[in-house]
Amino acid sequence: MTASSRRAGPAAVGDASAPRGRDAAPGAGAEGGVREAAGAPASLDRSGLLDLYYFMRLTRSLEERLTNLYRQGKVIGGLFRSLGQEADSVGSAYALDRRAGDVLSPLIRNLGSLLVMGARPVDVLRQYMARAGSPTRGRELNVHFGDLERGFIGQISHLGDMVPVMAGVTLAFRMRGQPRVGLVYVGDGAMSTGAFHEGMNLAAVRRLPLVVVAENNGYAYSTTLERQTAVPELVRKAGAYGVRGERADGNDVVAVYEVTRRAVDRARAGGGVTLIELVTYRRKGHAEHDDQHYVPREELARWERLDPLDRYAARAVAAGWLSAADLADADGRVARELDAAVAEAEAEPLPEPAGALAGVYASPARQPAPWYREAAGA
Amino acid sequence: MHEVTYLEALRQGLREEMRRDPGVFILGEDVGRYGGAFKVTEGFVAEFGEQRVIDTPISEAAIVGAAAGAAHLGLRPVAEMQFIDFISCAYDMLTNYVATARYRAGLACPIVVRGPCGGYVRGGPFHSQNPEAAFLHTPGLKIVCPATARDAKGLIKAAIRDDDPVLYFEHKYLYRRIKEPLGEDEDVLTPIGEARIAREGADLSIITYSAMVWKALEAAAVLEREDGLDVEILDLRTLLPMDDAAILATVRKTSRVMVVHEDTRTGGVAGEIAARINEGAFEWLDAPVLRVTAADTPLPYAPTLEDYVLPQTADIVTVARKLAAY
Numbered sequence: 201m202t203a204s205s206r207r208a209g210p211a212a213v214g215d216a217s218a219p220r221g222r223d224a225a226p227g228a229g230a231e232g233g234v235r236e237a238a239g240a241p242a243s244l245d246r247s248g249l250l251d252l253y254y255f256m257r258l259t260r261s262l263e264e265r266l267t268n269l270y271r272q273g274k275v276i277g278g279l280f281r282s283l284g285q286e287a288d289s290v291g292s293a294y295a296l297d298r299r300a301g302d303v304l305s306p307l308i309r310n311l312g313s314l315l316v317m318g319a320r321p322v323d324v325l326r327q328y329m330a331r332a333g334s335p336t337r338g339r340e341l342n343v344h345f346g347d348l349e350r351g352f353i354g355q356i357s358h359l360g361d362m363v364p365v366m367a368g369v370t371l372a373f374r375m376r377g378q379p380r381v382g383l384v385y386v387g388d389g390a391m392s393t394g395a396f397h398e399g400m401n402l403a404a405v406r407r408l409p410l411v412v413v414a415e416n417n418g419y420a421y422s423t424t425l426e427r428q429t430a431v432p433e434l435v436r437k438a439g440a441y442g443v444r445g446e447r448a449d450g451n452d453v454v455a456v457y458e459v460t461r462r463a464v465d466r467a468r469a470g471g472g473v474t475l476i477e478l479v480t481y482r483r484k485g486h487a488e489h490d491d492q493h494y495v496p497r498e499e500l501a502r503w504e505r506l507d508p509l510d511r512y513a514a515r516a517v518a519a520g521w522l523s524a525a526d527l528a529d530a531d532g533r534v535a536r537e538l539d540a541a542v543a544e545a546e547a548e549p550l551p552e553p554a555g556a557l558a559g560v561y562a563s564p565a566r567q568p569a570p571w572y573r574e575a576a577g578a
Numbered sequence: 579m580h581e582v583t584y585l586e587a588l589r590q591g592l593r594e595e596m597r598r599d600p601g602v603f604i605l606g607e608d609v610g611r612y613g614g615a616f617k618v619t620e621g622f623v624a625e626f627g628e629q630r631v632i633d634t635p636i637s638e639a640a641i642v643g644a645a646a647g648a649a650h651l652g653l654r655p656v657a658e659m660q661f662i663d664f665i666s667c668a669y670d671m672l673t674n675y676v677a678t679a680r681y682r683a684g685l686a687c688p689i690v691v692r693g694p695c696g697g698y699v700r701g702g703p704f705h706s707q708n709p710e711a712a713f714l715h716t717p718g719l720k721i722v723c724p725a726t727a728r729d730a731k732g733l734i735k736a737a738i739r740d741d742d743p744v745l746y747f748e749h750k751y752l753y754r755r756i757k758e759p760l761g762e763d764e765d766v767l768t769p770i771g772e773a774r775i776a777r778e779g780a781d782l783s784i785i786t787y788s789a790m791v792w793k794a795l796e797a798a799a800v801l802e803r804e805d806g807l808d809v810e811i812l813d814l815r816t817l818l819p820m821d822d823a824a825i826l827a828t829v830r831k832t833s834r835v836m837v838v839h840e841d842t843r844t845g846g847v848a849g850e851i852a853a854r855i856n857e858g859a860f861e862w863l864d865a866p867v868l869r870v871t872a873a874d875t876p877l878p879y880a881p882t883l884e885d886y887v888l889p890q891t892a893d894i895v896t897v898a899r900k901l902a903a904y
Binding site: 336339340344345346348353354356357358361363364365366367368369370371372373375376394395398399401402405406559560561562563564567 | 603629630632634635637639640641642643644645646647648649650651652653655670671674675678680681682683684685686717718720740741742819
């Protein structure tokens with residue numbers, strides 16, 4: 201019995217048609233092929249369908265560029281991949297209304313969400329390479345950065361903490377009478393934290409316009425779902441908070457978009473919190489240093505066949521939503537943009553050392569240096 | 579102008595700021611309909627509505643986290659910890675999220691987290707704590723500890739208007755025991771980061787804050803009457819950022835310094851103050867910097883035990899005499 205075959209359980213709360221268990225989720229056929237739902241997505245036009253492809257491709261290619269830079273020693277810290285999870289980030293973020301001022305808070309594997317919200321690849325590269333011109337001026341790593349104007353707030357490493365923070369963000373929307381929605385990502389690991397529980401409960405009690413997206417990717421570092429929680433279908437936890445639960449195939453970008461869009465619309469209309477479980481799979485280790493020796497090879501191979509980008513490309517062309525030329529154009533555009541972004545970021549310097557003392561407070565604006573630093577003229 | 583208690587002064591400050599700025603709101607446990615465990619926010623729901631005086635679940639991490647999120651969006655939340663002992667439940671949120679927000683992400687986080695601290699009330703280990711040392715070590719936070727009714731009002735108003743996160747530790751022993759004349763609409767603002775000379779003196783200095791200011795004043799009266807000593811008392815008011823200039827000025831004035839705080843001894847604020855004096859005014863000292871603090875124990879319940887552990891006026895007198903004779 202494989203680890204994941206034990207995960208089947210009762211159906212999702214509030215959605216009788218939700219897939220059962222991890223194995224069934226992506227609609228794998230008997231031969232390991234993929235059986236996709238028929239018909240065009242209701243609320244996406246051609247440009248939306250193209251965007252989904254573009255952002256998934258951009259996410260994957262940017263991470264591939266980062267991997268090269270990591271191997272060259274140009275990424276200062278760790279590198280966190282979302283390979284195989286691009287659909288859950290892109291599809292869910294795309295369901296927000298950026299013009300309405302919706303705000304999300306990502307996790308480490310939500311690069312795609314940031315890109316959808318308007319984060320620039322060059323800024324992601326600057327973050328990983330600790331450049332002076334990075335959004336955090338070299339103070340924070342990787343995708344730990346935010347941009348309220350574009351609608352995202354950076355996470356910290358303490359999982360679950362962003363749930364209370366996003367409860368507060370959506371509380372502010374409510375207090376100001378603004379029809380804005382918040383979205384926060386958690387994972388099978390983050391849902392074990394106290395902060396997650398406290399934030400969920402507060403948001404539920406006050407019926408805040410918050411969508412909580414739980415990415416079930418099977419692993420928290422090396423810890424499998426079975427060792428993380430006795431509730432194998434994370435969506436069932438929705439019932440404990442009195443909120444609506446939905447479950448969808450996280451490797452089907454259209455399904456992710458549609459389930460999130462329903463939750464966003466409901467939140468905007470005053471329907472309160474929805475917990476969405478997206479069933480997906482982490483195809484790389486926790487970070488680049490992690491060789492995943494604890495992962496069964498056949499499990500990896502099975503999920504490689506369910507690659508969200510390949511699936512979407514094949515489906516979009518087969519259904520006539522997009523042409524092969526559309527996809528090739530998007531691939532070319534991504535490659536050109538990333539060539540320019542990598543060149544730009546690589547040419548930039550690291551931050552000036554003494555800049556580290558500024559901006560701890562609004563006032564005083566600068567922290568004192570130890571006297572021996574001043575004496576050294578640093 | 580009528581006399582108002584420390585608690586009423588705090589309430590005045592909160593009420594005036596809520597009237598002045600519609601972005602100011604309160605959240606915490608039982609702060610709304612009940613008016614707060616100590617009635618600090620009594621009558622606020624009637625005046626400001628439940629939208630601005632929010633009763634929350636028992637979730638200190640969520641209270642502080644939600645305050646931070648609302649502050650990012652431009653509001654000015656005041657989060658109440660029902661007893662400040664429970665702030666430890668929000669330690670992660672305060673030290674990792676709130677304190678770093680501006681530095682790491684350029685995110686404004688102008689929140690106030692306030693609550694009743696302190697002992698001498700037979701509250702036992704979990705309703706008597708003084709948690710300032712746990713947060714003094716966290717760059718990005720500010721910490722204020724008012725000792726007087728005027729500063730209770732002046733510091734809450736300054737804290738709410740401050741663009742940085744401020745921890746406001748109000749001493750529950752002082753709530754209804756001290757009072758002074760304060761006008762309802764007197765816009766008292768105590769600058770954050772500035773200490774106050776609570777008593778002028780020439781022979782030795784007591785550096786202290788919060789309720790210990792009153793014990794120091796009692797001790798100073800005894801020392802003047804019985805020993806002819808002229809004691810200076812510096813009320814720090816703000817612990818973070820610390821008013822180094824005021825500390826060094828009183829050291830240079832009297833050359834004999836003791837630090838008094840109600841919190842436990844090891845790793846306490848007094849150690850930090852002594853280190854700053856050591857580095858900044860060693861050549862001015864005629865004696866070592868001495869400490870009067872609580873003993874290093876959890877705070878016990880029985881009156882005999884609590885009184886033994888906590889600093890008393892007689893302890894301050896004893897140590898001051900040793901200092902004067904050095």
